[in-house]
Amino acid sequence: VSSIAIRFENGKLELLDQQQLPHQEIWVDATHPDNMESCIKQLKVRGAPLIGVAAALCLGEWARSGVSEDEFKVAAQKLRKSRPTAVNLMLAIDRLTAMEFDAEKVFLEAQKIYEEDQQLCDRIAENGSKLIEDGDNIITHCNTGGLATAGVGTALGVIRKAWEQGKRIHVCVDETRPLLQGGRLTTWELEKLGIPYTLICDNMAASLMAAGKINKAIVGSDRIALNGDFANKIGTYGLAVHCYYHRIPFFVAAPVTTIDGECESGQQIPIEERNDFEVRGVKTFAGDVEWAPSESEVYNPAFDVTPSELVSQWILDTGNYSLVDIRENALKELV
Ligand code: MRU
Numbered sequence: 637v638s639s640i641a642i643r644f645e646n647g648k649l650e651l652l653d654q655q656q657l658p659h660q661e662i663w664v665d666a667t668h669p670d671n672m673e674s675c676i677k678q679l680k681v682r683g684a685p686l687i688g689v690a691a692a693l694c695l696g697e698w699a700r701s702g703v704s705e706d707e708f709k710v711a712a713q714k715l716r717k718s719r720p721t722a723v724n725l726m727l728a729i730d731r732l733t734a735m736e737f738d739a740e741k742v743f744l745e746a747q748k749i750y751e752e753d754q755q756l757c758d759r760i761a762e763n764g765s766k767l768i769e770d771g772d773n774i775i776t777h778c779n780t781g782g783l784a785t786a787g788v789g790t791a792l793g794v795i796r797k798a799w800e801q802g803k804r805i806h807v808c809v810d811e812t813r814p815l816l817q818g819g820r821l822t823t824w825e826l827e828k829l830g831i832p833y834t835l836i837c838d839n840m841a842a843s844l845m846a847a848g849k850i851n852k853a854i855v856g857s858d859r860i861a862l863n864g865d866f867a868n869k870i871g872t873y874g875l876a877v878h879c880y881y882h883r884i885p886f887f888v889a890a891p892v893t894t895i896d897g898e899c900e901s902g903q904q905i906p907i908e909e910r911n912d913f914e915v916r917g918v919k920t921f922a923g924d925v926e927w928a929p930s931e932s933e934v935y936n937p938a939f940d941v942t943p944s945e946l947v948s949q950w951i952l953d954t955g956n957y958s959l960v961d962i963r964e965n966a967l968k969e970l971v
Contacts (some may be wrong), residue, residue: 639750639754639782639786639787640652641681641686641782642681642689642690643663644693647667647700647701648665648667650664650667651663651675651680651681651690652783654679654682654783655680657783657821657824658821658827666680666694667694667697668694669694669695669698669715670714672690672694672715675690676691676715682779682817683722683779683780683784684722684725684784684858684859685753685756685757685784685891685894687722687724687725688725688727688728688729688749689728689749689786691715691716691729692728692729692745692749693747694715696743696744696745696746697743697746699742699743700742709733712732720908721905721906721907721908722858723858723859724858724893728893753787754786755787757785757786757789757793757953758793759953759954760793760891760951761796763952763953763955763956764793764798764887764951765797766956767852767885767887767951768794768798769803770805771804772806772851772852773850773852774805774806774808774853774854775807775808775850775853776791776807776853777810777812777853777855777869777871778810778822778855778868778871779792779812779825780855781793781796781825782825783821784856789825789856790856791854791855791856791889792825794951795854796831799829805831807831807833808833808834808836809833809834810836810871810875811837812871813871815914823835841878842878845878845879845881845882846882851884853875853887854886854887854889855875855887857889859895859896859899860888860895860967861899861902861904861905862895862901862971863902864944864962864963865941865943866888866894867905867907867939867940867941868939868940868942869939869940870937870939872939872940872942873940873941874940876947879946880946885949886946887948887950888947888951889952890950890951890952891953892952892953892954895971897971902943903941905939907937907941908938909937912936916929916930916932944962945959950962952970
């Protein structure tokens with residue numbers, strides 16, 4: 637597979653601008669670390685594994701462009717701070733800065749990070765597909781596919797694999813307020829793949845569960861603590877609580893690069909807070925809608941933490957893990 641979100645040719649790194657999807661497919665240049673930084677901050681490129689891969693490729697190319705070690709390190713630190721929650725970003729960058737500064741070697745290592753992410757996705761998809769059965773109606777949150785990773789995705793990769801195995805499944809897509817990664821991006825991917833789906837508002841999930849219309853949930857993660865607690869897009873925790881009450885299996889799918897070996901529990905995961913206007917809407921001369929009073933006080937955490945006891949299985953590239961496995965320190969052995 638080649639990435640649907642990143643193009644990298646002749647020293648030029650381009651990103652499919654995810655802010656413009658689903659209606660426009662525009663590629664933007666992110667070869668220079670300053671451009672990459674603003675693309676990450678503005679979510680033109682997003683998803684935990686993908687921002688790690690994109691930042692790594694950018695630094696690999698930056699090293700090769702003839703900059704000094706100091707210039708390289710400054711750019712690396714800037715990119716490392718561009719978003720705080722997804723640990724994949726820090727891990728990918730630390731891997732490059734820990735090396736001896738040799739432009740060609742750094743470049744090759746960045747390529748390796750890109751290729752490895754694709755392989756990790758394939759293994760997650762293979763492992764997770766074993767948990768999906770013919771006739772399943774699966775709810776998912778945010779976007780976890782080819783637009784969030786360098787490969788087939790995490791949660792969405794599992795869904796895709798199950799579909800390719802011939803299982804007749806249906807996906808319920810949470811629109812994912814406030815930035816609508818479900819409504820704009822997951823729908824776009826599922827359309828292209830031809831997988832049947834229904835788009836719902838986040839607040840509809842519980843009643844669909846009560847009506848027996850959902851029998852599995854699968855989401856991705858931005859950081860998994862050693863005790864199995866994990867951060868993911870805001871709204872994931874609520875979805876997990878709904879699943880628990882309705883006795884619906886709730887799975888989290890992620891590569892080992894999402895496990896933070898320094899984080900004992902979810903309480904230590906830093907949660908990004910974003911701009912007010914994402915919740916309130918914006919009024920511009922172009923007529924965008926501001927649906928709340930301009931002066932409204934807003935709270936906008938981009939992620940929440942789901943405690944491990946709400947998770948039925950952790951689907952990783954190394955296998956599927958139960959709460960018992962996690963309590964026996966399965967994650968510690970992987971990092
Ligand atoms: O703010 P985003 O869009 O970068 O958030 C992305 C998510 O929360 C995904 O679920 C997570 O990164 C896992 S994607 C494989």
